[in-house]
Structure formats: C-alpha cells, structure tokens
Amino acid sequence: MDDDLSSWAPQAAEAEAGHAPVPASAAWRPGDHPGRRQFVDIGWLPLEGDPRGGIDVTLAFETWGELNAARDNAIYVAHAFTGDSHVTGGWWSGLVGPGKPIDTDRYYVVSANVIGGCQGTTGPAHPNPLDGKPWGASFPYVTLHDMVTAEARLADHLGIDAWALVIGPSMGGMRALEWAATYPERVRAIAAVGTTAATTAEQIAWNAAQSAAIRLxxxxxxxxxxHLPDGHGPHRGLGIARAIAHTTYRSEPELDARFGxxxxxxxxxxxxxxxxxESYLEHHADKLARRFDANTYLRMLHxxxxxxxGRGRGGVDTALGRYSGEALVLAIDSDRLYPLSNAERIAAALPQSGGVTLLHSDIGHDGFLVDSTGLNDAVAGLVERVAVSA
Structure with missing residues (x-):
C-alpha cells in the first residue's frame, strides 16, 4: 500500500462497493429530521478554556419512561467518545430498556449529546450566530467539566434535583466522576465503566496520533x-484516527484470534x-466517517x-472524597486503553464502591458494549441499592 492518505481511506473501497461518497461532515444540523431528539436552549454556558468566556448552547437529548411524582427515579446515561443520545434501541440496548437492568418501565432515563458534539447539540457544524455559517475552526474547545455543567442545566430544565444514578462508559464514565465531584449532592449513585479519573500520558499519546491524522x-x-462537496472532506484523516482508536478498543489476543x-x-x-x-479497520473508519464530524472528534480528544x-480540587482523592453516594467502579480485564490500574485508583478514592468490579472479556475496552452479561448483573445490583419512590 502507498504511504499517502489517498490509499487508506473510507473512500478507497466505496466505488467498488457502490457506496455513496463520504460527506464532508456527517453532523446533524438544524433543519435535519430530529428523530427522537428533544431540544432545550440552556442559554449562555461558561467554558473553562474559551477566551470569550462561553457561548449560547442548545442541548439535544432523549428520554425514556416517566418521571415519578417524587422526581427521584431519574437516571442519566452519559455517552462515550463517539456516542450520542440514542441509548435504548441504540448503542446500549443490552443495558437500557423495558425489563433491562436500567428498566425504562420503572425509571426515567435521560441522555444528551455533549456540547461540541455532532448529533444535535451545539457544536462546530452548527451555525455561528455572528454570520450564520458553520462555526468550524472558531468553535471553542470544551472540557468534561463544561459538558457536565450543561448536563446540570438539562436536569434543572427537567425538574430533577438529584439523579438516582449517573452511569457512563469510557468518556461517559469520566463524566460520571465529574458529576460526583462537581455536584455530589445531586447524584445518589454513580457507575464508572472502563474509565479513568485522570487521563494518562499513554492515553494522551494515542490521542495525539489521532489528532495529527485529522489535522494533516x-x-x-x-x-x-x-462547504466541501461529498467525497472531498477530511474523511481520510478522520478514518485513520478511528483506525488508531479502534485498535486500542480491542485486545491483541482478540485481533490475532479473529484475523491472524x-x-x-x-x-x-x-x-x-x-x-x-486492515480491511476490518478500514470498515470501521468508513462507518465513523459516515456518522461523525472531524471537528467534533478533535474537541472530544481535547x-x-x-x-x-482532581484538577483545581486538591487531587483525585480529595475531589471524589466529597461524594458519599453509592458507587460502582467497573473494569474489563483485557482493556488496554483504560487498564485495571486506572479503575483501582478510582475505587481507592471511592471506598463505598467496595473495590473494582472486574469483568472478563477477550474483546478489550469495547467489552462494555459486546460482553454485557457481567455488566448487566453489576448494574442491576447497584440499581437495586438505590431507593426510588413507587
């Protein structure tokens, strides 16, 4: 294979396969069909790293079930890196839905696309109010704290004083921890699945390679x-970034057993x-390029x-020590992106977790999506410990 970007890309196989060209951006934009999305204008949102101080934000979210009279049966599901608000019937259907461990017949389940995202919430593909053109490069870079501040505004809008549970995998697990540190009085239980309390040098290194692939x-x-037509956007760089990431989501033994x-x-x-x-990675590159946006990808990496x-809070132990609710810290034994040591650090700061719940999966980090039995049992046990009104 050649070394230039044109030889390794979602576009490389699409003519042969009869696929349509990859769009310059697959972001949802105002005017597109909303699907199940609901929208709320949460107004001016302060942003930690934005020299302008913040921007006006509209959040896209979905809900399932009914909020009870006591308003104490609400569960927030925080999506992962390239996820979205479509949880049940979507990316976590094995865990969330009627009769599932997070039972939408019993609980009011909420999930929102994060700020800077590309599935309905204000992000780089949205119109900049100054000129009506997509924000693009001028869209601010955001932090997980910014995202959780926006989610708290959504809870206010829905009349939810405290979540019965905030749960998320990977980047969603980071936000569950951020919720516990920022709003400990508004969370009765958290579940941090396959995640870390502070991103490590190796994790940043993997992200640096992905960022470079897009920027180059x-x-x-x-x-x-x-403004570019279909087939001419940065889908090659985005695809390579996804291939790098997807390699970290799977374990070496699983890849070798499947492909050798x-x-x-x-x-x-x-x-x-x-x-x-290589074909497997190219397939996943193509899939992501057809549903995501390169600018959003960079902002999620950031x-x-x-x-x-623990930033600005005296360290991880001090930050999480303010939280006294129920906690589940779950790790996957073959996860090479967020290994067991990351979960052990979280559990040490949250003694109420009872330590790390370690799940076996040959798959690696993506085990939280594919091997669901152990996860379902652990979450079901946590949910049963969180009392809600009838």
Whole structure:
C-alpha cells in the first residue's frame, strides 16, 4: 500500500462497493429530521478554556419512561467518545430498556449529546450566530467539566434535583466522576465503566496520533471544510484516527484470534492487496466517517486529554472524597486503553464502591458494549441499592 492518505481511506473501497461518497461532515444540523431528539436552549454556558468566556448552547437529548411524582427515579446515561443520545434501541440496548437492568418501565432515563458534539447539540457544524455559517475552526474547545455543567442545566430544565444514578462508559464514565465531584449532592449513585479519573500520558499519546491524522488531511482546511462537496472532506484523516482508536478498543489476543496474518486480497509482499485486519479497520473508519464530524472528534480528544477530576480540587482523592453516594467502579480485564490500574485508583478514592468490579472479556475496552452479561448483573445490583419512590 502507498504511504499517502489517498490509499487508506473510507473512500478507497466505496466505488467498488457502490457506496455513496463520504460527506464532508456527517453532523446533524438544524433543519435535519430530529428523530427522537428533544431540544432545550440552556442559554449562555461558561467554558473553562474559551477566551470569550462561553457561548449560547442548545442541548439535544432523549428520554425514556416517566418521571415519578417524587422526581427521584431519574437516571442519566452519559455517552462515550463517539456516542450520542440514542441509548435504548441504540448503542446500549443490552443495558437500557423495558425489563433491562436500567428498566425504562420503572425509571426515567435521560441522555444528551455533549456540547461540541455532532448529533444535535451545539457544536462546530452548527451555525455561528455572528454570520450564520458553520462555526468550524472558531468553535471553542470544551472540557468534561463544561459538558457536565450543561448536563446540570438539562436536569434543572427537567425538574430533577438529584439523579438516582449517573452511569457512563469510557468518556461517559469520566463524566460520571465529574458529576460526583462537581455536584455530589445531586447524584445518589454513580457507575464508572472502563474509565479513568485522570487521563494518562499513554492515553494522551494515542490521542495525539489521532489528532495529527485529522489535522494533516489536506481536506481538513484548518477546520473550515463544511462547504466541501461529498467525497472531498477530511474523511481520510478522520478514518485513520478511528483506525488508531479502534485498535486500542480491542485486545491483541482478540485481533490475532479473529484475523491472524490472514490476507484478504492479493499479495502484501508485492505491495498488492491487504491483510484482513486492515480491511476490518478500514470498515470501521468508513462507518465513523459516515456518522461523525472531524471537528467534533478533535474537541472530544481535547476534552479527554484535559480530564483530571482532581484538577483545581486538591487531587483525585480529595475531589471524589466529597461524594458519599453509592458507587460502582467497573473494569474489563483485557482493556488496554483504560487498564485495571486506572479503575483501582478510582475505587481507592471511592471506598463505598467496595473495590473494582472486574469483568472478563477477550474483546478489550469495547467489552462494555459486546460482553454485557457481567455488566448487566453489576448494574442491576447497584440499581437495586438505590431507593426510588413507587
């Protein structure tokens, strides 16, 4: 394979497969069909790193079930890095839904797309109120604290004084911890799944490679690419970023067992064809490019890189020590992105968690999506410990 971006990309196989060209951005934009999304204008939101101080924000969110009269049965589900508000019937259907551990017949379940996202909430693809054009490069970089501040505004809008549970995997787990540190009185239980209390140097290093892949795509145009026609946006860089990330989401033994050194087509020795694992990564690159946005990807990387729940609070132990509610800290034994040591640090700061609940999965970090039995049992046990009114 050649070394230039054009040879490794979602576009590379699309003509052969008969797919439509990849859009410059797959972000949801005002005027698109809302689906199940609801919207709330939460007004001016202060942002930690924005020299302007903040921006006006509209949040896109979804709800399932009914809020009871006591308003104490609300559960917030915080999505992961490239996730969205569509939880049940979407990315976490094994855990959330009628009769599931988070039972939407019993609980009022809420999930919102984060600020800076690309699935309905104000983000880089949205119109800048100054000129009506997409924000693009001028959209501010946000932190997980900013995201949780926005989520708290949503809780206010819904009349929820305290969540029965805030749960999330990966970046969502980081926000569950941020909720516990920022609003300990507004959370009766948290579940931090496959995550960390502070992003490590290695995790930042993986993110740096992903960021570079996007920024070095000539079609990225420093973030102002929304005017480009389908097939001409920064989907190559975005796809490579996804391939790097997806490798960290899976374990080495799982990849080797599934693909080994199998050649899918041609003879790689002669620089013709490719290995099966390369085809697998290209498939996931194509899928993400068709549902996500490169500017949002960069802002999510920044939010994760700057994540340290102890920042400005005297350290992780002090920050989480203010929280006295129920806690579940869950790790996956094959997770090489957020390994067991990350979970152990969280559990040490949250003694009420009873330590780390360690799940076995051959898959790696993505085990929280694929191998759900142990996760479901652990979450069901936590939910039963959180009393709600009838």
């Amino acid at each position: 795509d000539p079609a990225f145009l420093d973030g102002d690419y929304y 050194r199998h050649v899918q087509d041609g003879d790689p020795l002669r620089l013709e064809g490719f290995y099966a694992v 939010a994760i890189n700057t994540h340290d729940v």
